[in-house]
């Protein structure tokens with residue numbers, strides 16, 4: 001723990017720099033997302049984004065990832081360069097000179113194809129129009145009609161795993177592979193399917209959910225096989 005005066009000043013300065021770029025202060029957080037997404041979230045929408053973090057996500061690991069994204073905690077090269085000027089501010093994947101948080105997670109030319117493939121696969125297996133946009137993918141703000149709640153729950157899992165894949169390779173020179181992401185979705189969705197089957201004996205509703213879930217799981221598994229066969 002720092003007790004020396006200059007050390008404490010250093011920590012205070014570091015905190016200011018990180019907080020200025022992470023938007024941790026809740027008062028500024030909403031306006032940062034407003035600016036980035038080009039829309040003004042109303043109270044209900046913003047509450048939805050916070051509820052997604054606090055209520056929808058049950059897995060602690062996913063909640064942690066979503067919290068860090070919402071608060072922009074992941075430190076991008078541009079931010080690290082401001083803290084430690086000797087560090088390179090450019091993107092390790094595409095060499096863009098000022099790699100911001102948004103660049104690393106969403107805008108990098110190496111990340112865009114990954115997101116595109118993820119969204120195309122989800123659209124194909126669900127038969128729903130292609131999901132798109134930073135609001136859906138980064139904030140988890142799906143339109144969530146009750147009729148399709150199992151489908152959205154599957155999307156929640158799949159998109160969280162896409163964000164996890166990117167953040168796990170945050171400073172890597174290469175972007176995540178959609179094929180690897182598919183395997184992760186199958187692995188996690190299978191685990192969830194097993195949990196649903198344990199619950200379904202007690203409820204007709206649970207049986208319906210389990211059936212829909214397994215259909216999506218089968219489709220994404222076969223989608224992977226089709227891609228492999230065509231290669």
Ligand SMILES: [Zn+2]
Nearest residue numbers: 091093094108
């Ligand atoms: Zn880049």
